[in-house]
Amino acid sequence: MQPISAANTGAIQLFTGSPPDEFTEIVTGLERAVGEEVADGLPGRQWSLPLADRVLLVAVYYRTDATVRQLGAMFGVTRPAAGRVLARLGPLLALQPLPQRRMRIEKVLITPEGVAFVTDDARAGKGRAEAPGAILLNVDTGTRLVLRVPVPQD
Known part of the structure; x- marks a missing residue:
C-alpha cells in the first residue's frame, strides 16, 4: 500500500x-x-x-x-x-468560532400569539409571561444548546 x-x-x-x-x-x-x-x-x-x-x-x-x-x-x-x-x-x-455580528439572543418566549425575544428589561413587564401555554427557552448561541425553562407564574 x-x-x-x-x-x-x-x-x-x-x-x-x-x-x-x-x-x-x-x-x-x-x-x-x-x-x-x-x-x-x-x-x-x-x-x-x-x-x-x-x-x-x-x-x-x-x-x-x-x-x-x-x-x-x-x-x-x-x-x-x-x-x-x-x-x-x-x-x-482547529476551527475558530466566527465573530458574531448580531446581538446574541439569550432567551426566547414562545406564546400562542407568536415568538418574542426576551431581554431582562422586557421580562420585567407583565403580560407576556401570563399567556397560557407560554414556553421560555434559554438559547446558548455559542453552542446552540436550547433549554426549556418553566415560565414563572406571578
Whole structure:
C-alpha cells in the first residue's frame, strides 16, 4: 500500500473536501502565521513528513474517525510520529468560532400569539409571561444548546 501524500491532488480532494489550490493556501498561510514552529529544515529533530503532508494528516484525523495507529500506517510514519503531528498542528488548525455580528439572543418566549425575544428589561413587564401555554427557552448561541425553562407564574 502506498502512503497518502499531499503530492497526490486526488488525496487532497478526497480527504479535505477542498480543491488543491485552497489546501495550498491553508498550508502557506499556516507557514506564514506560525513560522519556525512548523518549519522544515531547522536544527534538531526533523519531521518525518513535509508540512503539507502533516496538514493533510490533521485533516484526515478531523474528517474521519481514524485512530493514530491507522493514521501512522496511512501516511507511512510511526504511531508516535503521527501523535506528535496531531499534538503540534491540531490546535493550530482547529476551527475558530466566527465573530458574531448580531446581538446574541439569550432567551426566547414562545406564546400562542407568536415568538418574542426576551431581554431582562422586557421580562420585567407583565403580560407576556401570563399567556397560557407560554414556553421560555434559554438559547446558548455559542453552542446552540436550547433549554426549556418553566415560565414563572406571578
